[in-house]
Amino acid sequence: MADWLVFKLAEGKWGRGDALDSSVVAEMGKDRGAAEAAAKKALGTSKSKAQVSSDEVGVRVADASPAEVVKIAEAVEKAVGGVGISRMSTNEWWDRDEFTSSGAAEVLS
Amino acid sequence: MRHPSAPLVAALLCLAVPAVAQQTPIVLKGTVVTMDDAFTVVKDGGVVVQGGKIVSILKAGEAGPSGAVVINSKGKIFPGMINLHDHIAYNFLPLYPVPKHYDNRDQWPGGKLYEALVNNPKTLVTDPGYYDKQTEALKYAEIKALAGGVTTTQGSPTDAGTSGILVRNVELPNWGRDKVGQRGLPIDGMYVKGIAAEKASVAKLDAWLFHLSEGMLGSAYSRREYYNSAYTTTKNPGPNNQAGLKNIGVVMPQLVGIHSAALTAADFNDWKATAGSPPKVVWSPLSNFLLYGTTTDVPAARAAGGIVALGTDWSPSGSKSLLWELKFASVVNTQKFGGKLTNKDLVAMVTSNPAKIVKWTDKVGSIKPGMVADLVVIDAVNADPYKAIVDAKESHVQLVLIGGDALYGDEKVLKSAKPSAALEVVGSPGGRKKCIDLKRTTDYYKNKPVPKGTQTLAEIKSTLLDALKYEPATLAAILNKGRGPTGDKKPRTTLKAWLSAALKKVNKPVPADVGDANANISAASVQIFLDTKFPNRKPNVPLDPIYQQGDTAYFNAVKANLHFTQGALNLAAYLKYAGP
Numbered sequence: 226m227a228d229w230l231v232f233k234l235a236e237g238k239w240g241r242g243d244a245l246d247s248s249v250v251a252e253m254g255k256d257r258g259a260a261e262a263a264a265k266k267a268l269g270t271s272k273s274k275a276q277v278s279s280d281e282v283g284v285r286v287a288d289a290s291p292a293e294v295v296k297i298a299e300a301v302e303k304a305v306g307g308v309g310i311s312r313m314s315t316n317e318w319w320d321r322d323e324f325t326s327s328g329a330a331e332v333l334s
Numbered sequence: 335m336r337h338p339s340a341p342l343v344a345a346l347l348c349l350a351v352p353a354v355a356q357q358t359p360i361v362l363k364g365t366v367v368t369m370d371d372a373f374t375v376v377k378d379g380g381v382v383v384q385g386g387k388i389v390s391i392l393k394a395g396e397a398g399p400s401g402a403v404v405i406n407s408k409g410k411i412f413p414g415m416i417n418l419h420d421h422i423a424y425n426f427l428p429l430y431p432v433p434k435h436y437d438n439r440d441q442w443p444g445g446k447l448y449e450a451l452v453n454n455p456k457t458l459v460t461d462p463g464y465y466d467k468q469t470e471a472l473k474y475a476e477i478k479a480l481a482g483g484v485t486t487t488q489g490s491p492t493d494a495g496t497s498g499i500l501v502r503n504v505e506l507p508n509w510g511r512d513k514v515g516q517r518g519l520p521i522d523g524m525y526v527k528g529i530a531a532e533k534a535s536v537a538k539l540d541a542w543l544f545h546l547s548e549g550m551l552g553s554a555y556s557r558r559e560y561y562n563s564a565y566t567t568t569k570n571p572g573p574n575n576q577a578g579l580k581n582i583g584v585v586m587p588q589l590v591g592i593h594s595a596a597l598t599a600a601d602f603n604d605w606k607a608t609a610g611s612p613p614k615v616v617w618s619p620l621s622n623f624l625l626y627g628t629t630t631d632v633p634a635a636r637a638a639g640g641i642v643a644l645g646t647d648w649s650p651s652g653s654k655s656l657l658w659e660l661k662f663a664s665v666v667n668t669q670k671f672g673g674k675l676t677n678k679d680l681v682a683m684v685t686s687n688p689a690k691i692v693k694w695t696d697k698v699g700s701i702k703p704g705m706v707a708d709l710v711v712i713d714a715v716n717a718d719p720y721k722a723i724v725d726a727k728e729s730h731v732q733l734v735l736i737g738g739d740a741l742y743g744d745e746k747v748l749k750s751a752k753p754s755a756a757l758e759v760v761g762s763p764g765g766r767k768k769c770i771d772l773k774r775t776t777d778y779y780k781n782k783p784v785p786k787g788t789q790t791l792a793e794i795k796s797t798l799l800d801a802l803k804y805e806p807a808t809l810a811a812i813l814n815k816g817r818g819p820t821g822d823k824k825p826r827t828t829l830k831a832w833l834s835a836a837l838k839k840v841n842k843p844v845p846a847d848v849g850d851a852n853a854n855i856s857a858a859s860v861q862i863f864l865d866t867k868f869p870n871r872k873p874n875v876p877l878d879p880i881y882q883q884g885d886t887a888y889f890n891a892v893k894a895n896l897h898f899t900q901g902a903l904n905l906a907a908y909l910k911y912a913g914p
Contacts, residue, residue: 227512228535230528237831239824240462243423243491244517247524278531282524285531313535314515314542315505317492323462326818328494328785333507 226274227333228313229294231264231301232283234320238309241327245311245318252281256305260284267300268293285313291330295321359384360738360751361398362711364407366391367719368701369685373678375719381411383707386738390703405750407711407732410719412681413699414485414708414736415656416688418504418543419592419616419645421489421518423468424456425475426798428878429891430650432624438549438556438596440520440573442625450872452650458804458868462817463825465801465809469495469786470794475649476500477770477791478880480742481760482655483710483723483731486688486698488543488645489516495786498777502708502736504692505543507779509706513540514692516592520545520559521577523570529582539588540693543616544579546591547601551628556596560585560605580608590614590691592645595622599634612639614691617683620662620892621647627897629666633674643688644680654882656684657731658911660724665908677720707738711747727883727911729764737778745769758791763883764914795877804873806860814854826855833863884914 233251242249253260261279264286268277275289277297284301286294294310298321302308311318312333324330360383366376368391380392382399392398430451436442443453460468472493479487479501486502497506505514515536519525525532536542549556558565561580571577579585585608591597594615597605605613615635622629632642646652646659653659660680667675689699698708713730716722733743733751740751745767748757757769774787789797800808813826830848837844845862847853864871879885889912892898898905 228531228538230531237828239828241491244519246519247522250524252527280528280531282528285528287531287534312492313532314512314539315492316517316519322822329492331780331782332492332494332497333512 226288226290229286229289230283230311230313231260231286231294231298232309232311232318233260233305234307234309239320239323241317241319241323241329243317245309245316249309249318250282253279253283253305254281257281259304260301263300263304264297267297291324291334295325295330298324357385359389359399359402360735360740361392361402361404362407362411362709362733363392363404364711365410365714365719366701367410367412367681367723369413369682370700370702381701381707381709383709383735383738386707388701388703388705388707388709391701403751405711405733405747407747409711409713409730409732410722411701412483412710412712412723413685413689413701414710414734415483415684416486416504416643416692416694416699417479417484417645417656417684418488418590418643418688418691419618419647420475420479420487421648422475422479422487423460423471423491424452425478425649425654426459426471426877427452427455427650428876429652429888431891432651432895435627435896436550436625437553439545439625440555446870449868449870451875454868454871455802455875458871459798459801463828464812465804466812466817467797467801469493470789470797470801472496473500473772473786473789474794474798474877477742477760477772477794478649478654478878480734480770481728481731481763481768481880482657482882483712483726483734484655484657485708485710485734485736489518489648495784498779498782499774499784499787500736500741500772502698508694509697511540513538514543515539515541516543518545520573521579521582522572526571526577526582529584533584533586536584536586536588541590541614541691542586542588543590543592546579546589546594547596548593548622549596550626551596551631552598553596553626557598557601560591560594560597560601580604585609587611590616592616593618593622593630594635595626595628595630597631597635599631599637602631602635602638602640606638606640612641615640615642616645616691617642617663618645618647618652618659619666620659621652623662623666623897623902624651624892624895627900627902629670632667633671636674641687641690642683643691644683649878654878654880654885654888655728657723657726657728658882660684661911662908664724665903665905668907669903677718677724681720681723707735709733709735711743725911727764728768728881729766729883731768739778740771742770743768760791761881763881798877799874802873802875802877804864804868804871806864807857809864810855810857810860813860827851829860829863830855833859833866836866837862883911886912
């Protein structure tokens, strides 16, 4: 289980990176409420220990598996557009597709 | 550098004899330098390895289990070395000639030389938008680490092709744990905006490695990263209003200060008082000296009760492995620290201390029954076991095991430990042929397939060298094919968008293939892109040789560094190791 940030990708950003910085992130702004609601709905009432909150930077997903954060990221993406996933402990980031297709989600599970 | 042809590759493979069962115990005979809390050394003893773990330690004359593979090393057996600071995605690149003195880490990234020899090759070779060879770059770097007896490293991006094989990566999940984090970026506005969540996340970790105060000893600019008395919450944090860790409340017990090179004795004492626990520091003396002409005040950190580990930093300004960082640290100790560190202290900095820092003491960093068998066997180049590893060069590394898996070593020794493996020759430092069991079709942890797991070292080298040519036609083909099984064209779209904007900005015509989102991009247009975005690139930057031993260009670059030519250190005691 790890902590994650699901964030809106800045325009034209995709792929992956070693260090998340402000050039990759479009802050949530007025989408914050919708993003957090979508994330919480995706988490649903499962027995997961994951916890969802949000701040100006994005949706924080605590104590979640990669599979859980992917599910949440898919929901947030439907609500607010293209999103990325960052592993908070290391600042690495991926766009949602890259996180799974590159095998990173599997490595980190 | 020539690329080995297929017949040559075949000839380089060390032919192996039939397999033994994986569960067959291995007995490593030699002097066991346990690095346990009592610093027990068992002269002429042995270590029994089975099922990936250390089963027992044998006393002198004691026999191991029957049926075991016995390796009489006549050398010294150490815990595998743990490198707590590296940026391994850069480690295919050679040492670059640091052009001048710097005060802090924000000064040297940039400039034509840095771009040509460090930033551009790393970006172009490894980035998914360009030649996309991260797996090969990481694998090559991990082979270099193994050659220097390193079994765990730090600063590795998650990569399905390398993360579960070869060297352990400290921030990745290991043994079901995922409790080590890192941050390489300074504290910025975005971090501070999310500080509540960030602090909560750090609090769950066992260790949080932060690039702290990297700069010249006492640099006021760099010390601000620890605490900035001028920081104000009324302005956005950033370079002109740097939030120090103490300013935002993250001088926590989990903090590990990578470098901490500018900090003073007062800072280390303050750190201890603020965190409620002694400082934890990763020391990279060679990189510090090459860039800043000084290094971390290790005695001051230790006087504050601190625990210190060694790290190599990266190949563009550091040692190729801990085996060599130990030598440089020893020289610094003699000339700058008044010899306060013993050889035992130095060896602890690459074994037990890093394990303590990341709370892995129940797994690695010392040799005890039940521990994971990450081990390195070194020739007895000195009767003093600690001096032996400080003095050893790559030729003296007999064997490296990770999780009991014999991965690298002398051809004869590796064949004894692992008769069934198809070993590949890595090189012959000091005239001793070293092999590696490189191919991995499944990873250590999940037994899942590993992408590119069957690559040979020759293939890895040739792939990297091809990428380093920066051939426009090669990149055009990669972009036009797209990424992954779906042929995702985002890389091409992004590149076209960037180039269109750049050309329009200077009133140059946009080629038709660049203007058409769906068209294949031509090599000619990629050439324009490369010339525009990477004007300082220098094709055919050489691969960093795997061995530091005998790497004349490496040692010449160290000697030529202005800090040393101006007398920052007398390098004679270091350069005595420079020969083949």
